[in-house]
Amino acid sequence: MKMNELNGVKIAYHDDTEFLVQVGKNSSAYKTKYRFVGNLVSAVLYFNGINIGNGYKKRLMMPSAKKPVLARVFS
Numbered sequence: 887m888k889m890n891e892l893n894g895v896k897i898a899y900h901d902d903t904e905f906l907v908q909v910g911k912n913s914s915a916y917k918t919k920y921r922f923v924g925n926l927v928s929a930v931l932y933f934n935g936i937n938i939g940n941g942y943k944k945r946l947m948m949p950s951a952k953k954p955v956l957a958r959v960f961s
Contacts, residue, residue: 890926892956897926899948905929905956906947909936916945933957 889898901924908916919936922929933946938961946957 892930899926900924903948903950906949907933908947909942909944912941
């Protein structure tokens with residue numbers, strides 16, 4: 887079991903835990919851009935590297951968690 891902290895929240899995960907980086911526009915649904923398995927650090931770096939323009943939104947998810955959305959940004 888691995889443990890990291892993101893935005894003041896401790897996150898516990900395994901080597902097979904899935905992390906999704908998703909992007910959407912305006913009120914449309916999110917679409918998965920990239921999927922990471924067992925590597926929260928890479929998922930966060932990729933999430934932070936995405937530049938979103940006016941009307942776009944992005945989020946980082948861990949579907950197996952009770953609260954699956956780990957981070958969300960709107961423009």
